[in-house]
Amino acid sequence: MLFAIVVADGVFASGFTLLHDTLSVAEVLRRTHDPAVPEIRVAIAGEQPIVRTGSGLAILTTARLDDLAGADVVVVPALGALDEPGVLDALDAPATIRMVTALADLGSGGLVAGACTGTFVLAEAGLLRGRRATTSWWLNSVFVRRYPDTELDADRMVVKDKDVLTAGAAFAHIDLALTLVRSVSVELADRVARHLLIDERATQSMYVPLDHVGRDDQLVRLFEQHVRANLAAPLPITTVARELATTPRTLERRVRAAANMTPLELIQRIRAERAEHLLATTEQSIDQIALDIGYRNGSTLRALLRKYRRKP
Known part of the structure; x- marks a missing residue:
């Protein structure tokens, strides 16, 4: 090659x-x-x-x-x-x-x-x-x-x-x-x-x-875009599926097929990604960043980052 x-x-x-x-x-x-x-x-x-x-x-x-x-x-x-x-x-x-x-x-x-x-x-x-x-x-x-x-x-x-x-x-x-x-x-x-x-x-x-998220699946693309646009808000899968005009079961199946993870896991990955970006490019505290991406406190965010840093 x-x-x-x-x-x-x-x-x-x-x-x-x-x-x-x-x-x-x-x-x-x-x-x-x-x-x-x-x-x-x-x-x-x-x-x-x-x-x-x-x-x-x-x-x-x-x-x-x-x-x-x-x-x-x-x-x-x-x-x-x-x-x-x-x-x-x-x-x-x-x-x-x-x-x-x-x-x-x-x-x-x-x-x-x-x-x-x-x-x-x-x-x-x-x-x-x-x-x-x-x-x-x-x-x-x-x-x-x-x-x-x-x-x-x-x-x-x-x-x-x-x-x-x-x-x-x-x-x-x-x-x-x-x-x-x-x-x-x-x-x-x-x-x-x-x-x-x-x-x-x-x-x-x-x-x-x-x-590796499947870019050929329109529903998965819309799901990712919705999550990124609403990171600070609660993102219950049932509500998100309804807003995307689908069912939780269909969303689960399509995300698993495209990304080899559940919709909740994908939300966590996107939140972790956003947190890493903010930690690297701003002077916000981890507690402030946690609020920006939908968590109540920095402890939850720290646990999330530890989880995904071990799993490249």
Whole structure:
């Protein structure tokens, strides 16, 4: 399986290296522990033989932008800009424009992914139009203004919408990399996470499993949207089912089929995910966050977080 990491001058060094190293480690562990898993090959695609990161690191490319159509997965790391004006300037750079053109010319059938400001490159290429996506949390407002046809899911660290994967800020590159490895083998992804000492990352355990919720089931999508829009309110399954014009039994069956969990468990996972996001991006106390997501006190929320942090 060929993964092509697309780079241009100014690329965020850590974003590139996290993707490259995680995929490279996955291939070493694959050969050692389960050769039956498809081979993981990594190409570095760029328009010049040598591309320099924003910090001056030299990257030797092994493929051209014209070769992207031959990759199974195309991944765009962050551009390296550190503020909104910098992102907009980077998008106007000739090298980025040529990257966008190459991505826009990709045919269907492969997986395309981007992290942090790399998600802007995907959006510029039209690959996020009509899709759900996430991006770096500090760029939410400019992302929404610039790409109104994309549904921004700012709470998620990794969002999968059919054949497009997006991830959040900076070190979300490693969550994206693990998700890509997971697309090859779940067991291999878990082994990589343990090998690199990232199996306890709350973001991975909170966000990645929810990407397995069946996006082809309209009822399950509506249920998830309803839960996210009403997290602070009581969410009895009987009432929610009635509001969705279905029965509790049908809702239970459909959610179990799509997500391998009960509706109540899915509600808990979404609440835990939201709590992790608020803990990471605000100064609210855990008691305040508990009230925001439908619990009376922080003790209940702490118990919930302990439960799901143990179960990535």
